[in-house]
Amino acid sequence: MTRIGQHLSSCGLRSTPQRQRVYAVLIENRDHPTAEEVFLRARRKMPGISLATIYNCLEALVRSGLVRQLTLDRGAARFCPNMQEHCHFYCDCCGKVFDMPVPTTSDLGLNDAFKVERIDLTLHGRCPDCHLRPASQCAGQTLTFNQ
Numbered sequence: 001m002t003r004i005g006q007h008l009s010s011c012g013l014r015s016t017p018q019r020q021r022v023y024a025v026l027i028e029n030r031d032h033p034t035a036e037e038v039f040l041r042a043r044r045k046m047p048g049i050s051l052a053t054i055y056n057c058l059e060a061l062v063r064s065g066l067v068r069q070l071t072l073d074r075g076a077a078r079f080c081p082n083m084q085e086h087c088h089f090y091c092d093c094c095g096k097v098f099d100m101p102v103p104t105t106s107d108l109g110l111n112d113a114f115k116v117e118r119i120d121l122t123l124h125g126r127c128p129d130c131h132l133r134p135a136s137q138c139a140g141q142t143l144t145f146n147q
């Protein structure tokens with residue numbers, strides 16, 4: 001059994017080739033793809049796989065705690081295989097999502113009377129690939145300039 005297959009089994013998930021493929025896609029490129037992007041990537045090595053199967057696999061992975069699902073403002077759900085506590089940086093230019101370390105309570109200026117149990121924080125801006133790019137070359141559909 002492959003390493004990914006073993007990992008799925010150790011999390012109580014029956015390891016099918018489709019699930020392994022979907023999980024591998026998420027691990028290979030951690031840019032937080034949507035289900036449709038996962039589908040396009042998975043299909044390259046597994047041409048017969050259907051979008052419905054992708055949805056089923058993603059749901060099973062999320063249920064087993066191997067993958068988390070996130071939804072950013074507008075837009076489709078995205079999938080992240082990083083189960084450590086982390087925040088996200090959303091590039092408004094290319095639409096990629098990056099993992100960021102979680103700020104500490106002192107970074108946030110909170111006093112001890114507040115007990116943080118969960119952090120759900122998304123930073124918006126431009127990633128290193130995009131920060132010098134003129135706004136007109138941004139692929140993101142969310143930006144509107146000179147309206």
Ligand SMILES: [Zn+2]
Nearest residue numbers: 091094127130
């Ligand atoms: Zn970018």
Ligand SMILES: [Zn+2]
Nearest residue numbers: 080082098099
């Ligand atoms: Zn993430």
